[in-house]
Amino acid sequence: MAVSPPRPKDLPLNALRAFEAAARLGGFAAAAQELGVTPGAVTAHVKALETQLGAALFERTARGVELNNLGKRVLPGFMDAFDALGEAVQTLRSEAAPRTVHVATLPSIAQLWLSPRLPALREAAPGISISITAMEQPPNLKRAPHDLCLFYGEDGQGALARDVIFPVCAPAMAQRLKTPADLATATCISDAAWADDWAAWAAQAMPGEGFSPRGPTYSLYTLAVAEAVNGAGLMIGHESLVSDHLRRGELVAPFEVRVTLDRYLRLWSDQPLAKGSAAARVSEWLRAGG
Amino acid sequence: MAVSPPRPKDLPLNALRAFEAAARLGGFAAAAQELGVTPGAVTAHVKALETQLGAALFERTARGVELNNLGKRVLPGFMDAFDALGEAVQTLRSEAAPRTVHVATLPSIAQLWLSPRLPALREAAPGISISITAMEQPPNLKRAPHDLCLFYGEDGQGALARDVIFPVCAPAMAQRLKTPADLATATCISDAAWADDWAAWAAQAMPGEGFSPRGPTYSLYTLAVAEAVNGAGLMIGHESLVSDHLRRGELVAPFEVRVTLDRYLRLWSDQPLAKGSAAARVSEWLRAGG
DNA sequence: TCGTGAGCCTTAAATTTGCTGAGCCTAATA
DNA sequence: TATTAGGCTCAGCAAATTTAAGGCTCACGA
Structure with missing residues (x-):
């Protein structure tokens, strides 16, 4: 009143x-x-x-x-x-910056998967500027300012690749490793975010042995990769992330067993991408295998 | 990048x-x-x-x-x-304060029309609290925090009354005024927001004479009313706003001519009012004539 | 049952951010 | 030429955010 x-x-x-x-x-x-x-x-x-x-x-x-x-x-x-x-x-x-694409992804994917593809992408799509934001969790695309998300996830929608894991190490170290049983005496590097990787692999490679890795844990997968290259120990490689290192011979896979997880490297967007938009072109190029 | x-x-x-x-x-x-x-x-x-x-x-x-x-x-x-x-x-x-109604209205309507009705309204709708915000322009109800708007407008939707205007003054002064021609020698108070009122009335009461009022202009209609009651001069009364003063004899209408404008005292809301809600009850009560 | 640790919200002080208010500038009007 | 209307600028102040510490439970293990 x-x-x-x-x-x-x-x-x-x-x-x-x-x-x-x-x-x-x-x-x-x-x-x-x-x-x-x-x-x-x-x-x-x-x-x-x-x-x-x-x-x-x-x-x-x-x-x-x-x-x-x-x-x-x-x-x-x-x-x-x-x-x-x-x-x-x-x-x-997108209307204000029609030639810019914002991608949200894991730090490890950004450095190990996306970054190596960027030079060719820039050449294939000149004029498109790509901005990458690294984060641990996929953002809510309805709220966050990103056009594309690139993360691992259970959902197969928009999958680029299956997540396949296996131990990797520097070539020099691989010579001492004949069978998975040799892991008992080796340094096994773990990644904090993917702490279960060793167990998931061991469950198939050494069934019934209850393996638990002994060795340092890194919070950045990329750092773990660098350490493995330096010969600091073995780590679980994700195929999508270490293939370049394998090709260059900086890392090798000492064992045969590769474990395919129920997880995918996924690339997705919120709204259906406008045909011909910068985001759509980048998405298509990445899907086509770079 | x-x-x-x-x-x-x-x-x-x-x-x-x-x-x-x-x-x-x-x-x-x-x-x-x-x-x-x-x-x-x-x-x-x-x-x-x-x-x-x-x-x-x-x-x-x-x-x-x-x-x-x-x-x-x-x-x-x-x-x-x-x-x-x-x-x-x-x-x-409305869900958080189901017993509160926010009304936006002109300062003059708030004081001269709404305020006198509030005691009876409070009695008729006990427990409902009414908050009145005075403003010069009707707010955009889609954006502003008001449940009801009470303003004059051209649109007849939700009209409570037609806008009828005629000169009013203190009883003592009325004795000297026999015909509209006597206005020439009288003090004619104007309201800043309704500057055309005198001309609109004169156009019908004294056709062809090009009357323009001489006297002070007030920015608050309520203040003009108070001055008129004090005998400071004549002013244009809006029927809805001065009926109480006329009934109490504080003001009288010295001339017969009343001009009905193409304007209405309107009460409206944005969304249709939820049946039985406090705003709906207040609206109905005001429409029913208090 | 009792500690212990982790998760989550709250609080208070320090800092950063954003708002105001007066004055300036420009172009259109009279 | 004066005036008005509208937007811009900037110093000073008020409000929001961060930072860091604190309290309250639940879950776990002894």
Whole structure:
């Protein structure tokens, strides 16, 4: 009933986006990651929103947050709205920079698979500029500013190659390794993100032996590859990522057994790519095998 | 081709909203008003957006700005997206505060028409809290946080009353006024926003005389009414706004001629009001004549 | 059952970002 | 030539974000 101040400010846009992300992803930390901010910022946004509304949207438990009834009722509307906004932004981006393609991919794929193909790609598609963003998790293409995603995934949709793994090492070291049993005395490098690789391979190569690798763990696969080349030990090679090193002889596969995982190197986009667009041309070129 | 920084920030939301508002309304100043910020902030937002895109969205002329081709192509997508977002926000507001109704109206209507009805409305609808925001122009209900708009307008949709005007003054002064010709020697108060009222009335009451009022102009109609009650002069009364003063005898209409304008006191909302919602109940009560 | 560790949110202070408000500039109007 | 309307610039200040520390549970193992 009060006469409000001259400028009744609308609900803050960024707070609404924070709410939508947190609600959709089921937590403030996940939302913070998607939005590229810290969890504290999400906390502040949601709290500001709830204060301004005079009603809570989440139930706080020490184990995280959960949408309450009000939040559940309004979430779909916001998801649709932000989806529409994301599409408009994608359109804007591609119309504003029609000759630029943004690719999101794993750091290891970026360096070991994509980077070696770029010179030929630039030659095949002159005038197209390719920007690569390395990240650990595939982004939500409806929200993030990327045209193409290139990641490993269970889904076969848009697969470029099956994920095939096998131990690799420097040629000098391979001479001492005759059978998988020789691994017991060798240094086995692990990658933090793909910690299960050794076990997955050993399950087929040395069934029933419960192998667990002993050796250093690197957080960057690329670093592990460099160390293996230097003779620091064996590591699990992903065919797509080490084929260049194998061809050049910097790495060799000392054992016969290759394990095909239920996982694919996938290249995908959100909306169907506009025919003839830069993103479509890059995608086709990569699919055609470079 | 460069590997981007870890957090490729998306396009800033507020800048997109500024662009959408400026594009839709055809100027930065208008957008600034709708958004409740200064034009300088809109300038900065749009510039930031254009810089980040690497492409202009507006053509700058000294006479204002105009959308360029790129802007024209992407505007519809953003209008749809922000419309959807506005609807989601409206839903959120009404679900979060189901017993509150936000009304946007002219300051004069707020004080002279709405305010006198509020006590009875509160009694008829206990538990509903009514918040009134006074503004000169009807807000865009798709964007502004209001449930109901109450303004004069040409459109008859949702009309509560026709706009009928006629001179009014304090009773003491009325005794000296026998015919409209006596206006020549009287003080005729004008309202800045309704500067044409005297001419519109005179055109019918004193045809062919080219009457133009001499006397002070007030920017607030309510203030003009108070001055008229004090005997400061005659003013044009709008029937809906001065009927209470006439009934109480604080003002009288010295002449017979009443002019019915092609204008209505209108009450409207954006989305159809949910049956039984607080806004719907208030709207019905006001339409029923209080 | 009790510690211990990990995950997740919150808080407070420091920093960065963005807003305002007054003045300047340009072009169209009178 | 004066005036008006609209957008731009920049110094000073307010608001949002980060950073770092803290608290609260759950899950695990003794």
